[in-house]
Amino acid sequence: MQIPSILSNEFLFNHLLLGFSIAFIIVFLSYKVKFLTLSGSVATFFLAGTIFSLGGIKWSVPILTFFILSSILSKLRKKKNAEIELFFEKSGVRDYFQVLANGGIGGVLVIWNFISPNELFYLIYLSSLAAVCADTWATEIGTWKRTATYNVLNFKPIEQGVSGGISVIGTFGALLGSLAICFSGIFWNSLPITQYFLLITFSGIFGSFFDSFLGATVQAQSKCNICSKITERDIHCGKETNYHSGLRWINNDMVNFLSSASGALVIILLIKILN
Ligand SMILES: [Zn+2]
Known part of the structure; x- marks a missing residue:
């Protein structure tokens, strides 16, 4: 493994300076408009700074597409349907666990690709992002x-907002989320265009369903002692909730991380099968 010689010179220093400066501006604005909590801002600064400096515009556009469009969507949905928020462990404001669960794989891939460039890393990156974007938009x-x-x-009707639930509109949202990431990387795509769209979209939707699957099986669920609702939250109706089902260490962030990893694994498998 040969570390590029630019690591030692001014070129890299300038890239880091530029990347982290842009990250700082974006994080500052995002914190101001409450897209991020304080801990989420610190995590995003390091993650985005790394991706901007080492990946350049090619790697920056997809993560910005995911982050900006998803944050706006969360804000709009909150205005429209605040009640559903009571089910979710996290509100629309991202904290550091959530940032790392969504973008941590991207951070590792951009460093790996910087040390040993390979177009496959970019496709894996897009697929892991497509999975988290599909899941968020769903x-x-x-x-x-x-x-x-x-x-x-089992396709039995359940209450909206409960983990493991799917709907027609939600699946449409997953498709849109995957497509948004497809378009965000389209200028740097190295595959035939139809294959590119099918692979990334499929990986994204797969990741989103995998997220629902984990939500319905192993994700920790709590029960409200006041209204008896099943929720991901520790606090409901102003009181602490009790453990209900699932594995205690598989919280919403862990599920998101596994979903993003599944998107990455699916495209690796598909590319292996196709070649
Ligand atoms: Zn309650």
Whole structure:
């Protein structure tokens, strides 16, 4: 493994300076408009700074597309349907666990690609982002208004907002989220265009369903002692909730991380099968 010689010179220093300066401006504005908590801002500064400096515009556009569009979507949905928020462990404001669960794989890939460039890293990066974007948009668009929601395991109707639930509108949201990431990387794509769209979109939607699957099986769920609702939250109706089901260490962030990893794994497998 040969570390590029530019690591030692002014060129890299300038890239780092530029990358982290842009990251600082974006994080500062995001904190001001409450897209990020304070801890989320610190994590985003390091993650975005690394991606901007080492990946350049090619790697920056997809993560910015995900971050900016998803944050706006969360804000709009909150205005429209604040009640559903009571089910979610996290509100629309991102903290550091959530930032790392969504973008941590991207951070590792950009460093890896910088040390040993390979087009495959970029496709894996796009797929892991497509999975988190599909999952985020499935939730945001799927809970936009009241809609029939089904358990992903047995298709029995369940309450909207409960982990493991899927809906027609939510699945449409997952498709849109995946497509947004496809378009964000389209100028730097190295595959035939149809193959590119199919691979990234499929990986994204797969990741989103995998997220619902984990939500319906192993994700920790709590029960409110006041209203008896099943929720991801520690606090509900102003009181502490009790453990209900699932594995205690698999919280919402862990599920998001696994979903993003599944998007990355699926495209690796698909490319292996196709070649
Ligand atoms: Zn309650």
